[in-house]
Amino acid sequence: GESVGLHLPTLSVQEGDNSIINCAYSNSASDYFIWYKQESGKGPQFIIDIRSNMDKRQGQRVTVLLNKTVKHLSLQIAATQPGDSAVYFCAENTEAAGNKLTFGGGTRVLVKP
Amino acid sequence: NAGVTQTPKFQVLKTGQSMTLQCAQDMNHEYMSWYRQDPGMGLRLIHYSVGAGITDQGEVPNGYNVSRSTTEDFPLRLLSAAPSQTSVYFCASSYSSQDNQPQHFGDGTRLSIL
Numbered sequence: 057g058e059s060v061g062l063h064l065p066t067l068s069v070q071e072g073d074n075s076i077i078n079c080a081y082s083n084s085a086s087d088y089f090i091w092y093k094q095e096s097g098k099g100p101q102f103i104i105d106i107r108s109n110m111d112k113r114q115g116q117r118v119t120v121l122l123n124k125t126v127k128h129l130s131l132q133i134a135a136t137q138p139g140d141s142a143v144y145f146c147a148e149n150t151e152a153a154g155n156k157l158t159f160g161g162g163t164r165v166l167v168k169p
Numbered sequence: 170n171a172g173v174t175q176t177p178k179f180q181v182l183k184t185g186q187s188m189t190l191q192c193a194q195d196m197n198h199e200y201m202s203w204y205r206q207d208p209g210m211g212l213r214l215i216h217y218s219v220g221a222g223i224t225d226q227g228e229v230p231n232g233y234n235v236s237r238s239t240t241e242d243f244p245l246r247l248l249s250a251a252p253s254q255t256s257v258y259f260c261a262s263s264y265s266s267q268d269n270q271p272q273h274f275g276d277g278t279r280l281s282i283l
Contacts, residue, residue, distance in 0.1 A: 101274070161211050162210075
């Protein structure tokens with residue numbers, strides 16, 4: 057779902073630790089979910105996606121988990137690196153709505169050396 | 170491929186001025202869209218297009234016009250700029266409008282209205 061606010065929630069992580077970023081969505085009809093990473097001054101960059109017929113999908117150092125029962129999505133980053141410092145957005149979509157994504161408000165990840 | 174290219178990167182306008190934000194993609198993508206991003210918030214959909222000659226409104230279309238005369242280009246026009254339109258504007262594209270596809274974003278146009 058969409059959250060509104062001037063201050064982004066922030067996750068501080070020690071370099072080398074795992075990060076978990078959470079996202080709650082509101083539309084039970086949503087059937088496609090994407091995680092984006094946005095670095096300062098850049099556009100959102102696609103990380104990983106998952107369809108509603110799956111509950112887990114893995115990429116390189118990232119895992120997305122989907123819990124449709126509680127409408128919750130999470131992104132796990134293994135062995136967090138300084139380059140992972142960014143704002144992370146989840147986005148949801150329903151196939152019936154075409155390709156119109158609804159974005160969450162974002163979480164800032166700060167990696168401490 | 171250059172991906173999604175947005176110009177200009179920065180622009181300052183006075184209230185009431187008009188301007189066109191350019192967006193071009195070289196990936197032969199069918200679907201293109203415009204979002205605005207305000208501080209501390211996610212992206213909100215302004216307008217989108219499922220193919221050349223077809224456009225439709227998103228969540229926050231007021232004050233903006235679009236056209237899609239070619240597959241590659243999807244310009245966004247501000248008709249009479251207002252301070253509330255100060256924002257960062259992102260253009261995105263994806264291969265298909267029929268199936269769920271990840272959208273690829275440009276690096277944005279930072280627009281200030283005085």
